[in-house]
Amino acid sequence: MKIRVQSEPLSPWGLLADYEAQLISSHGSGKYGASAVFVGSMRDLNEGDAVQGMYLEHYPGMTEKVLQGMAEAISREWNLIDLLLAHRVGDLHPGEPIVLVAVWSAHRKAAFEACRALMETLKSQAPFWKREHLTDGSQRWVEKNTAGY
């Protein structure tokens, strides 16, 4: 299991390929039958307004602790073989990846459900806050998440 919070740009597909290569070398091939991946990226439009940038604030220490706790709980609940979670902080631009959730399990049911559960738990509990920079020069804090279900 790996959790990372990073201020540098996130390359989810490269990260995923590297992690899966490590996973196969440590667990051996043929140990999992399903993997599910979610990548969330920044849009250039929110609530009808054009957005040119975003600052993602977090609570150093607590953010990592909360992510670790939820990842461990979801791994146990769905009996996952492995899990990778990466989340950006700092300044972002439209199109940049914000979050990567990847899970590996024996069968697809656990993979689909655990990937979604981890993402939804992250959205509701992990201490991150988005401040948008609109194209008209104004800034605002995002106050709520869109519905995930």
Added chain:
Amino acid sequence: MTVHVKFFASLKELMGCDGAAVEIGEMATVTDVWLAASGGKPMPANVLVAINMEHGDVHQAVHSGDEVAFFPPVTGG
């Protein structure tokens, strides 16, 4: 006793600082910490609380040296 207060996101802007060391009496709760740190400002209805980096609530007791954080609803992902 001393507790260490932190504010995040919009609350940091509302309070004009990212936190402070606050002197408060024994047997204090998170609500008491808010009142001491904010100079008596009413707490916004949607404020979330963490004590020593674990989610908590405003009725919880605090202890000397605790880190008490106040922040708005989270919006990551």
